[in-house]
Amino acid sequence: MNDDGIAQFNKVSLGSDSSTSTNISELNNEKRLANNAHKPSNQLKNGLLGWYAICSSKDINDEKPYCTTIYNEPIVIYKDKESNLRCVKDLCPHRGASFIGGQVIDGELVCPYHGARYSSEGKCTNLSKITCNHIVDDNYNNYASKIHLYQYICKEIGGYIYIYYTGNAKTNLSEFNVVDTINNHLLNNYGFDIASYEYEEVVVDFKCDWARIIENHLDILHLFWVHGDTIPDNDVNRDVITSFNQEITREENQIESKYKHKDKSLGEFIRIKFLPPGRIVIYKGDPSVARYIQVLDHIPLSKNQARVIVRHYRKFMKNKFLTSLLLFRQLQHRVFYKVFAEDYMILRTQTYNNQMGYIEKDNVKLLGEDKMVQYFWDWFKSSETKDHPWELHPTNVDTNKVHEDISMLYPPANPRLEKQNKRSIYLNLAIRLLVPIGLVLIII
Ligand code: FES
Ligand SMILES: [Fe+2]
The missing domain is CATH 2.102.10.10 (Rieske [2Fe-2S] iron-sulphur domain)
Structure with a gap:
């Protein structure tokens, strides 16, 4: 029985027999306290700091x-x-x-x-x-x-x-008064054994709002539409837009959303965890068996700039020689940069709309499928009020933007690394072609 239920019950009892009701009320209170002592809260306990x-x-x-x-x-x-x-x-x-x-x-x-x-x-x-x-x-x-x-x-x-x-x-x-142990943030505690995975990593910088990027990464709806042609997965393209049964659980350390195929025999499609303040883990299926898992860390550099560290853990292609020969890393990076450029197209103008107050003014309505996003914003707004992180080192229009310029290191805002990656692919392809041709010529 929830708090309202208890209050209602006590009110009715008081009207009939106050002495009995006091006992019942005390009993209920005790029961509630006992329950609360063991039941973890469904509200995230960490804020933005x-x-x-x-x-x-x-x-x-x-x-x-x-x-x-x-x-x-x-x-x-x-x-x-x-x-x-x-x-x-x-x-x-x-x-x-x-x-x-x-x-x-x-x-x-x-x-x-x-x-x-x-x-x-x-x-x-x-x-x-x-x-x-x-x-x-x-x-x-x-x-x-x-x-x-x-x-x-x-x-x-x-x-x-x-x-x-x-x-x-x-x-x-x-x-420092450290109120949250680092152990709550270690990947090994998120339902998969990282030792049995290999990973690729890219770092990307966005000139847009940190929270908007998190919203994007919690949003499964856009995957099919925005990245349908880019993500190399047959389940993800514009033609197979499908709906899922969504199961959301909220705990003190995480919000988790499971998207299950409506056809039960197909099991779980994707699982997303939000671990405040800045981490998202996306599993392709159940964490203990997922073939790949993405870990995204979001860093609020400055008001209009955020960095994302993306790690793509995989159970396949673990042979180092083979992955190097096939330029697997570079090709993976190519996909990542493309995916993030697609998101960036949306995010920077959405950030503008947010800053202009268009998104705040009740001009947007979330769908039922956006529940994860809604929970995230609920947490974000209350954490912002509590921690006010942007007010700790505020800038104004006169502040020089040196750090914004210096800290922008990675695509999609800066295309340098993306170009470097492309060059590396062409160069390595050329070497891989020239070596056997050279050997054949020597033999002849
Ligand atoms: S500012 Fe003079 S040594 Fe650093
Ligand atoms: Fe995206």
Whole structure:
């Protein structure tokens, strides 16, 4: 019985016999408390602040810091002397330069402006001078020992770099109050054994609203229509638009939607999980047997820019030599870039419509099939009110857009990598053709 039911029941009882009703009421209350103690809430417990998979392990190297932004705040990620991962607010405390263009030397972060070096605890280590001998400041040592970097907690697990983002970097990491364990975010806990899969990964940048991209990836309806000609799956094309039985469950850590074929013998078509704040996992069928699984991590770089890390886990084509020979990786990337360019066409103008307030003004009506999307927006709106992440590092019309330009690294907004990928396909094809021809010629 729900709360309303209990209230109704008590009201009726009070009218007939108040002493009995008090007992019944107490009993019901006890029962309700006991139930609530064991029953997990169906509301997502995490808001917009917390653990984000911010980049891939392969983005981090020993010499150059990895620079990016999250909710407008520039951050830098690198590895210190002991190979511990560090995530630092991108601000040198000497004169406020960014570490973009800086270096990592012997595991220390080095500012590109005057060469100040910082230990992994964020303390300045060149205590006698910054770089130039002619800088004379009697008080320098005292000064250098007082400046420090601000950091966020970060971890490297399963090839991902996660940061615990609060919008408030600290000089002492032990001051963070981590209310959500990283274990809730690890792929191994999502119903499939990643060790039995191989994966391809692409990273794409969109000049549009972060939440709109998540909405797109939760939306099964558009797959058939927008990507029907691109996704290499016979079940997904414009001609086989079909309806499914949808089953949605909401728990504290996830919203899950199963789309099952109406013909029961065909089983499950697709399953989608939303894991707040920024992860979506899409399974082709039941997770324990799915032939492929997509993991999409969404990073809100700035108000109008978002990055998506896409991993495509597969149980087939696991032979490394064969996949390399057949240019499987490049061909997969080609499909990804095409799919995201198709989405991008929709998303950037939809973002504009959103910013203009057209979508807010009750001009849109969701369908029954859009329930997952509706649940996502319900969570997003209440989390935004609670966490107000965009107000933590606000920009205005006068703010220079340097980070927006610098952080745009990947297609579809920047076609450079897509072209590189195409070139790599042509080059490798040419090599694969020329080698046997050359061998034949030598033999002749
Ligand atoms: S601003 Fe970084 S060393 Fe001067
Ligand atoms: Fe899409």
